[in-house]
Amino acid sequence: MDRAERRELVARNTAEVVTPEELDALLAGDSGDDSGDSDGGDGEPTVYIGYAPTGEMHIGHFTTIRKLADFLHAGLSVTVLIADLHAHLDDEKSPFELLDARSAYYRAAIEGMVEASGADPEEIEFVRGSEFELDPGYALDLLRLAADTTISRVQRAGSEVVRESENPKLGGLLYPLMQTLDVGALDADVAYGGIDQRGIYMLGRELAADRGEDPPICVFAPLLSGLSGGKMSASEAGSKVSLTDSPDAIAEKLRGAYCPAGEIEDNGVLEYLEYLVFPVLGERSETFGIERPEEYGGDVTYGSYDALEADFVAEELHPQDLKEATATHLAEVLAPIRQRFAGRPELLAEAYPEAHG
RNA sequence: CCGCCCUUAGCUCAGUCUGGCAGAGCAGUCGACUGUAGAUCGACUUGUCCCCCGUUCAAUUCGGGGAGGGCGGACCA
CATH class of the missing domain: 3.40.50.620 (HUPs)
Structure with missing residues (x-):
């Protein structure tokens, strides 16, 4: 290097x-x-x-x-x-x-x-x-x-x-x-x-x-935007994906995310992709696949965040398709961490007795 | 050490002065509308009224005590 x-x-x-x-x-x-x-x-x-x-x-x-x-x-x-x-x-x-x-x-x-x-x-x-x-x-x-x-x-x-x-x-x-x-x-x-x-x-x-x-x-x-728009809030559970959220929970939070078509500003979904998902996929030499009904253009695959963002800005990529694909890939990225804590429940239980005890 | 003030919904607070099981805004939830969300419109939810004791038919509201927080004073060899 x-x-x-x-x-x-x-x-x-x-x-x-x-x-x-x-x-x-x-x-x-x-x-x-x-x-x-x-x-x-x-x-x-x-x-x-x-x-x-x-x-x-x-x-x-x-x-x-x-x-x-x-x-x-x-x-x-x-x-x-x-x-x-x-x-x-x-x-x-x-x-x-x-x-x-x-x-x-x-x-x-x-x-x-x-x-x-x-x-x-x-x-x-x-x-x-x-x-x-x-x-x-x-x-x-x-x-x-x-x-x-x-x-x-x-x-x-x-x-x-x-x-x-x-x-x-x-x-x-x-x-x-x-x-x-x-x-x-x-x-x-x-x-x-x-x-x-x-x-x-x-x-x-x-x-x-x-x-x-x-x-x-x-x-x-950079600090990520919250999923509900604006700054991510520590107290607002719906504004962020937690490390131990289940795939269903992740999908639900992304479904509710603020995500105007073609807009990049305050778009937490895109930020998750740019700063987390794509770098991790890149590390593994994997690409970002989106499943999409034929009527909306059929499946697509992105090899870089920039390419995805360009399509999103051009409104070639609809927020709903983006959200679903992001939820899937995000769940995959978080899976090993979730498993780690599932195997050691005492870590969370002892650190946060009110929430996990 | 002394005195005064505050403690009500997740948040910011109103109210009870003249005791009768409590309200607003924001947030949140749910519909409608957009192939998402938001915005908009419509509907809805929420509370040991800090704790204990007392007075009373009845106390969040009155009285006493306590806890937590704030402010001021005093002490300054």
Whole structure:
């Protein structure tokens, strides 16, 4: 794989790279970081993504995690942080007593998604936040950051991530500062995450500069639209496909999805295809087949998302046919993950006693 | 440590001041219309009225206690 291919693999299907020049330099091996405090000594650039183990994971997480396969294939070393303390710090989204169970569930879910994306989960290093975020050195750095950063600056940085409320907790302010420290603590060259993380990492880059450190390169994944139009909502079950939805449930949710003929904007169905289904099919060298009655043109097959989108925009492809085919392929992509959890029901039952106990 | 205020449908809130088993908007569900969905139109659903005790024929509404949340004051050697 040459440098251009590698760069393309790292940057494809992303919302933004900050900055592309820094990424190029990193992949070229002259990151300017000769101090030996990163890369773990093996010379491979390291990318990290952090997840706070809060609610159940869904297809939105899957699209973001699928890219970890790209990173691995591009020869990067990948670290996944299970940010258990963050899960509690953010308005106690996860009760303290459930952090162990939810961390275990998140790790299993992420491994399942990585495997379903065509990469080996064994190649990923998993780290739990509480393993290092309580170290004296880290704690001292956190206090010094807190002393040096204004409340409004941190609030602004975390506004897309930390739960907004009329009476915000102090924990929500610690959260972005800790995330900033995590990048360095994990020796990551690249911070990867959803575009909602942008505010926090941009603050992190500023603070790193203040402290005389190299700012992390940031790669952001797009956030998917909800199936009901607009943003995907965590609380609205019908607005997203869950990791463990049955094929019937998936079909039903897709049937109800907002999907105007010929329109791409806010079209969650197309986004599922672009960022998840097609990349996974491509990994397996498979194509996307659509069964369609003769009266509407008969069966068709697409080898690329772009070709499908072009037909959809031209209204050669009807939303209803698209939805049915998407449901079928999506169920197939999710099947191995669903099986994994069916074989280990305690993972969900212990992490979410109210919903699965 | 002291004082004041708040707690009603999934969400935002009204109401009970002058006690009689509770309402609006949004959301949601279901039809009609489009070969999907949405929009539009029509119909519909939803509640331990924070908990306990007391007064009363009857308490979400009154009284007492408690829990959770908010605000202010005091203390500052």
